Amino acid sequence: MDDSFNINIPNFTLGKEIGRGGMARVFLGEQLEPKRKVAIKIVTPQGNDPKILEDLQKEGDTVAQFSHPNIVTVFACGVIEQNYYLAMEILGGGDLKQKIESGITELEAFNIMLDMAKALEHAHKRGTLHRDIKPENILFHEDGQAVLVDFGIAKAQNTVSEFTRVGAVVGTPHYMSPERALGKEIDERSDIYALGVVLYEMLMGKKVFDGGDTFAISYAHVHEPVPDLPEEKAKYQTLLNKLLAKNPDDRFQTSTQLVAQLKKYLRRLKPVTDTTHSFAPMPELAAMKKKSSPLPFIITGVVIVLTVLAGMWFMDRQQAIEINQTTLTREQQVEMSNKLGAASGQFNMGNFDLAEELYETVLVEFDCKDEEARNRMKTLNKVKFDQIVASCDD
Template identity: 30%
Template sequence: MEAGWDDVRAGELIDGRYELVDPAGKGGMAQIWRAHDRKTGRQVAVKFLRLDTEDLRQLDTQEQEEELGHRRLRFIREAGLLAFLRHPNIPEQYAFGTHGGVPYLVMYHVVGINLRTFLNEYTPLPPTVAVSAAAQIAGALVHAHERDVVHRDLKPENLMISERGVGFLIDFGIGKQLGIESTLTQPGSTLGTPGYQAPEQIQGEEATAATDVYSFCCVFYELLTGRPPFVTNDRDGSVERQHLRTTPLRPSDLAAGIGDALDELVLRGLAKEPEQRPTMREILDVLGEFTPRPGDPEPRPWLPNDPTRPFRALDENTAANRSPEQEPAGGTRDDEDGGWLDPDAIELLCSAAERELEEGEPGGAVSELAGLVSRVREEWGRRPLVRQVWELTAGGLWLAGDFGAAARLYENIADDLVRGNNPRERADRAVFGLRAARCRLESDGDTGAAINVATEAGYTAAALPEPYAMQVETERREAADRISELLAARDGGLDSGATPGRE
């Protein structure tokens, strides 16, 4: 048996910068540690793959090696998915590697509680609280589904509410990218958690985005009513049987204040046939009609982890609630703009800008961020929120057709904000370089320069571990396709010898 998480100790330094502080939790496959990033000063979470669980000890040597191989591949796949996903309601991944033979990934540390604990402590919830929590998770799922990523294990234990009320979708351990064959699931086996599995999962069929929709609506049902849609009873039988055959009660039959629109939305999402369910985008559009607006009063009774706050707080003075790691470096000062920028307000602005970009219509939020590009860099240095502002602004400029400005901002991100040389940072530099090259293609049509960038990115990808290589290759293929389109449109057709590739 290889070294396990028991061999990891407080005070150890991971990747030369992440100092382990204390264990923060564990599951069947992983151990989570809270850690201090010596480089940035922020608190992070380090997730280690567990290599010595009780079920492994019960296997013979060959079976142990096979199972460990599967677990390692799943862990690598999870790292690849997190590297591919960038959303305010999905913890950002900062690094991936091995320590003493144990695979780990480093990610944003969510200070808060999981939704199971939240439900246990605060049920019954006012409908506006339930909708606010659900809408944030729906936004994360829209982002994942539009990138062909399915979670496959949505349940309250895999959702978190931070101290600021921000909802997070966590644990992509059995997630996958659609269209990519996997050898990590045995034919006929079931994934997910009983009580939240879609009928097709219970029957061992392939999961799709509609599978996540069903599981999401199971969770949403529980947020609205305080109980899941099905519970074991003598009349209807097991939960699995009911998921396959029984229509659930309307949420309004179990809790007050739930209107017809939410009833219908939940029941559509719990349809037995996947094709009858709405998409996550359709669900988010409906939920958006019921979330609070800036300046709305806080719910009663008061909640310490209030998921309505991200929707209400745009006009609030939240500086008093700022946690230490969110304070601007260098303390506080006054300036002509009224003092330091409020990180809470900027995070909310980023969430609004993210929604604008997902809809393909950059608007007021993106414009506001564009006006803050220089200021956030001056006040906050290279912290992740600065990069988020720059990325969203560049994406908005790209969609708006201001390709030259977008290219310059992508180049600045690669040159100024991504400074390290670990695999994640090398991959990020390659990705931003490719995006800049694609913008330059649209602004000045310089295919030669773009080919050089794409070729260099191919060499970079070849030297990276699998999850980061996949991230770069996805971006490189998109650049190569656009280069080919432009070459094909020129007189004389496509010059196949100039098509970017990797030797």
């Protein structure tokens, strides 16, 4: 450990420093009982403000209550010698900033987005905002699973933290929502906005808005339109626009909604199993080779042509079903079929609000091209139908 920094934490020993930023330093360390390697973050507030230390302790206790594979596991936290410490699991797969610099695929980007949306869903349902979503706070296990870390400026909704109010840590301007940049009250939709900024950075390899100073960046988040993606990524523009809407009411309203939408995109991005059929040679072909008369050849040719045409007609009729079967699990197909049946029943009984809700679920969560759901949704709610079709990846 650095000799210039010495702190005795009961049941822990500190090793070498592996990172620092602002008021925080991170060390490799070891928990003595139970014995395991850990990372220990130590925060020393300016002036050793006891109120800030108290708030940090509360926020550390909150994160320690979380139990989710995409949120860092906290083993212990506390205040000692006018320092706040937090002992957590070691994540050996690097951070998202490094991955973006080395380049990531669209499939990797959306898997990371889903991991982070699930992490936020877990935290938000427990009344906690993160407030500092950025690539440096998204780390990875060695197997590639993304983990959200550093809830250092997190706070429970509807509570006031001295730590955040005094501006000791104000977050990163590149990832601030417009309402946060304006100093307004925020909710979980602000975290969702920041995650949208991260998605843009993963897709494009650069920040959505940049500038020479904090004011210029904040101004862009409040006033500048969302940049257009290049043609090869334009299919993600609708999603990005919704994530980065200036008005929180125009974004996903909950992380749960975002999780459902990301799952739909991932079903399209994952490689589809090859469904090409191989056919055994037709008996007529073998016979054709043994005969010199052209008549069998002509007859056989006609049979082949008719067979191919019939097969093409059948495949066109079944195309939607086949595509759905390759992208949905058997359980999802059954669930979708049940919802279609229930929607049809509600429609026939005149319960149009329930029918609309069920058809919307089918189109948004299962198959945005299902013909029955599309036709009925168009009849029930043309505006919503147009929105769904616009976001459907053609």
